[in-house]
Amino acid sequence: MSDKIERIKCLIIGSGPAGYTAAIYAARADLKPVLYTGMQMGGQLTTTTEVDNFPGYPNGTDGTAMMEDLKNQAERFGTEVRFGLVTKVDFSNKVGGIHKVVVDETTQIEAEAVIISTGATAKYLGLESEQRLIGGGVSACATCDGFFYRKQDVIVVGAGDTAAEEATYLSNICNKVTLLVRKDYMRASKAMQHRVNKTANLEVKFNTEIDEVLGDTVVEGVRVFNNISGEKEVIDVTGVFIAIGHKPNTEIFKGILEMDETGYLKTKGKTTKTNLPGVFAAGDVQDKEYRQAVTAAGTGCMAALDAERYLGSLE
Numbered sequence: 001m002s003d004k005i006e007r008i009k010c011l012i013i014g015s016g017p018a019g020y021t022a023a024i025y026a027a028r029a030d031l032k033p034v035l036y037t038g039m040q041m042g043g044q045l046t047t048t049t050e051v052d053n054f055p056g057y058p059n060g061t062d063g064t065a066m067m068e069d070l071k072n073q074a075e076r077f078g079t080e081v082r083f084g085l086v087t088k089v090d091f092s093n094k095v096g097g098i099h100k101v102v103v104d105e106t107t108q109i110e111a112e113a114v115i116i117s118t119g120a121t122a123k124y125l126g127l128e129s130e131q132r133l134i135g136g137g138v139s140a141c142a143t144c145d146g147f148f149y150r151k152q153d154v155i156v157v158g159a160g161d162t163a164a165e166e167a168t169y170l171s172n173i174c175n176k177v178t179l180l181v182r183k184d185y186m187r188a189s190k191a192m193q194h195r196v197n198k199t200a201n202l203e204v205k206f207n208t209e210i211d212e213v214l215g216d217t218v219v220e221g222v223r224v225f226n227n228i229s230g231e232k233e234v235i236d237v238t239g240v241f242i243a244i245g246h247k248p249n250t251e252i253f254k255g256i257l258e259m260d261e262t263g264y265l266k267t268k269g270k271t272t273k274t275n276l277p278g279v280f281a282a283g284d285v286q287d288k289e290y291r292q293a294v295t296a297a298g299t300g301c302m303a304a305l306d307a308e309r310y311l312g313s314l315e
């Protein structure tokens, strides 16, 4: 570990829409933010080609290009964007205390305020064919990509509330939705199951799993198998939505910051304040409900404003 310690005013961890938006606001408020990108520079949107629902792009945009725009905007006001992974944190629990952070296990940073925007990672099944076709018809976000499959047939994989919600959402847009459930029952709430059951163009197949997603560059169908009888069948679909959950990127904050039972950071009321003074959380890392780029950006703005007020109150 380097023995040189750098002292800064505002540290931002993560380079998704929340992190870059926080950086734009923090830099314009003269907090001289330093932002560490993590391994996925630009965040989750760099794994998708078309983003059609972010305001300000009337013709839609490419996810990677959009995140480059956000980065450039943050840098224009003086944000220092650095490639690096925060590997350890030692946050103060005192108002005005200094928060210590280690980057790449070597660089030591001390910050007066920290904005955490480390996002969440969508879970996938892990099949080779599924991984190859992400962006080519395989998606982990129905709200984001459902519109591209309007009037087409799609599959949703999952058994919980999210899967039930995504399946009923898609049933309003798509011609037919087939929901694949691995067990012989759904985990979703009774109310959600009721909604699923009364949706005419939504069929549930229990004890059914994906064997292979078919197609070279785009999804052309899915071969499924019944995990009791072993029977296989091909379902003609153009879209496959994996709805088996997300994992918030909060490992390094365990035991330090308050989290809910699934690892999402807890924030106070309508603010981005965590349980520690001067530590704020924005974006998907604290939001398992909406999980959209625009909501992440919105809370990124809030976190910078909360940080600015916190630092102002110390003077």
Ligand SMILES: Cc1cc2nc3c(=O)[nH]c(=O)nc-3n(C[C@H](O)[C@H](O)[C@H](O)COP(=O)(O)OP(=O)(O)OC[C@H]3O[C@@H](n4cnc5c(N)ncnc54)[C@H](O)[C@@H]3O)c2cc1C
Residues within 6 Å of the ligand: 013, 014, 015, 016, 017, 018, 019, 036, 037, 038, 039, 040, 041, 042, 043, 044, 045, 047, 048, 050, 051, 052, 053, 054, 084, 085, 086, 087, 117, 118, 119, 120, 121, 122, 139, 140, 141, 144, 145, 249, 252, 282, 283, 284, 285, 291, 292, 293, 294, 296
């Ligand atoms: C395939 C796909 C398509 C999507 N399409 C859309 C869409 O069309 N429209 C829409 O609104 N939303 C879409 N979403 C959802 C959207 O991408 C997320 O809601 C949004 O990116 C969340 O932003 P965020 O800033 O909270 O975090 P993320 O985008 O998840 O970014 C997290 C950042 O934190 C960094 N990080 C993590 N750990 C560390 C660490 N220890 N140290 C430093 N950095 C770290 C990562 O490298 C990354 O840069 C899509 C998601 C997926 C997966």
